[in-house]
Amino acid sequence: MDDECVFYRELPKVELHAHLNGSVSFQTMEKLMNRKPHLNIEHSMTAIGKGQRRTLDECFEVFKVIHKLVDTEEDILMVSKDVIREFAEDGVKYLELRSTPREEQRTGLTKTNYIDTIIKAIQQCKSEGLDIDVRLLVAIDRRNGMEVAMETVKLAEEFMLSSDGLVVGIDLSGDPTVGHGKYFLPALERAKNGGLKLSLHLSEVQSQLEESELLLNLPPDRIGHGTFLHPEMGGSQSLVDKVVKNGIPLELCLTSNIKGQTVPMFSLHHFKYWYQLGHPTVICTDDKGVFCTDLSQEYQLVASTFGLSQKEMWKLSQQAIDCIFAEEAVKQQLKKKWQDLHPQVFK
Numbered sequence: 001m002d003d004e005c006v007f008y009r010e011l012p013k014v015e016l017h018a019h020l021n022g023s024v025s026f027q028t029m030e031k032l033m034n035r036k037p038h039l040n041i042e043h044s045m046t047a048i049g050k051g052q053r054r055t056l057d058e059c060f061e062v063f064k065v066i067h068k069l070v071d072t073e074e075d076i077l078m079v080s081k082d083v084i085r086e087f088a089e090d091g092v093k094y095l096e097l098r099s100t101p102r103e104e105q106r107t108g109l110t111k112t113n114y115i116d117t118i119i120k121a122i123q124q125c126k127s128e129g130l131d132i133d134v135r136l137l138v139a140i141d142r143r144n145g146m147e148v149a150m151e152t153v154k155l156a157e158e159f160m161l162s163s164d165g166l167v168v169g170i171d172l173s174g175d176p177t178v179g180h181g182k183y184f185l186p187a188l189e190r191a192k193n194g195g196l197k198l199s200l201h202l203s204e205v206q207s208q209l210e211e212s213e214l215l216l217n218l219p220p221d222r223i224g225h226g227t228f229l230h231p232e233m234g235g236s237q238s239l240v241d242k243v244v245k246n247g248i249p250l251e252l253c254l255t256s257n258i259k260g261q262t263v264p265m266f267s268l269h270h271f272k273y274w275y276q277l278g279h280p281t282v283i284c285t286d287d288k289g290v291f292c293t294d295l296s297q298e299y300q301l302v303a304s305t306f307g308l309s310q311k312e313m314w315k316l317s318q319q320a321i322d323c324i325f326a327e328e329a330v331k332q333q334l335k336k337k338w339q340d341l342h343p344q345v346f347k
C-alpha cells in the first residue's frame with residue numbers, strides 16, 4: 001500500500017449512504033454461494049468489476065440476484081456483521097446502514113425479523129468492541145408502491161421507539177424510473193412528523209424536476225445523489241436554491257454514478273459543483289460490494305480527480321459529522337475522536 005492509500009485508510013470517515021445488500025463483499029458472497037450452491041450464482045452476477053459499466057436496469061437486476069442469496073435471518077445476521085466489520089476496517093467510525101425490509105415466505109422471514117436481525121448485528125458488533133458507531137435507516141423501495149411505503153414507515157416508527165436509538169430514519173430508494181415521488185408524500189410526511197429523519201434519493205436520473213420540487217418541499221434531511229439538480233445538468237436554479245436555503249447535505253457516490261452511467265466521467269461529477277458552492281457534501285460508497293469499492297478509495301478518488309489536498313480531505317471527512325442522524329452527543333464524541341486521531345493521521 002503506498003502512502004496515499006495508507007492516509008485514506010487511516011483517515012477517520014463517516015459513511016452515510018450504504019445499502020446493506022449492495023455492500024456485501026466478495027468474501028461474504030463466497031460464503032453465501034457456498035450455503036446455496038443450487039442457485040448457481042457466480043460473482044459476475046453480483047458485482048460490477050473494474051472498468052465495467054452497466055445500464056441502470058442491469059444494476060437493479062444485480063440486487064435481485066443478491067436478494068436470492070440473502071433470504072434467511074442467518075444470512076442477514078452474517079451479512080450485516082461482515083459489512084459493519086469491513087467498514088470499521090476501512091477506517092469508518094460512524095456508519096448509517098439502510099435496508100429494505102423483506103419477507104420471504106419460503107424461509108419464514110418477516111419484515112419485523114428482518115429489521116430485528118440487523119439491530120442484533122449492530123448490537124453484537126458493539127459488544128465485540130468494534131470501533132464504529134452504527135445506525136439504521138429503514139428503506140422504502142419505490143417499486144413496492146405507496147401502501148407498502150406507509151407500512152414501512154409504521155414499522156420504522158415502532159423500531160425507532162424500541163431500538164434504543166438505533167433506528168433513526170427513512171430512506172426512499174429503488175429504481176428511480178419506477179413510481180412517481182408524489183405517491184410517497186403521505187408516508188414521508190408521517191415519518192417526518194413522527195421524528196424519523198429523511199434521506200431521499202433525488203434527481204438520480206434526468207427529468208425528475210417536478211418530483212424533486214415536490215419532495216424538496218418536505219424538506220428532506222439529506223439527499224442521495226442529486227445528480228441532475230443543478231441547471232448545468234438539466235435541473236434548475238430553483239431546485240438548487242431550495243437545497244441551499246435549507247442546507248440539505250448531499251450524499252455523493254462517485255464510482256456508483258460512473259458504473260451506473262448517470263455520470264459520464266469522474267471529472268464531470270457534480271461533487272465539483274456543490275463543493276465549489278461550499279455546500280455540505282458527504283462522500284459515500286452506495287453499494288461497496290456491487291461496485292467493488294470502499295470508502296477510502298472513494299476519498300482518494302475525489303482528492304485525485306479534483307486536486308484536493310490531504311488537509312482539505314480531512315476537513316471534508318470532519319464536516320460529514322454534522323450531517324449524521326444520530327443525536328448530538330454522538331456528534332460531540334465523533335468530533336473529539338477526530339481531534340484525538342489528527343496527530344496520528346498526519347504523523
Ligand SMILES: CC(C)=CCNc1ncnc2c1ncn2[C@@H]1O[C@H](COP(=O)(O)O)[C@@H](O)[C@H]1O
Nearest residue numbers: 019020021022059060063099100141173174260
Ligand atoms: C442502479 C445503481 C446505479 C444503483 C445505485 N443507486 C441506487 N439507487 C436507488 N436505489 C438503490 C441504489 N443502490 C441500491 N438501491 C436500493 O437498495 C436495495 C439493495 O439494498 P437492500 O436490499 O435495501 O439492503 C436495492 O434493491 C435498491 O432498492
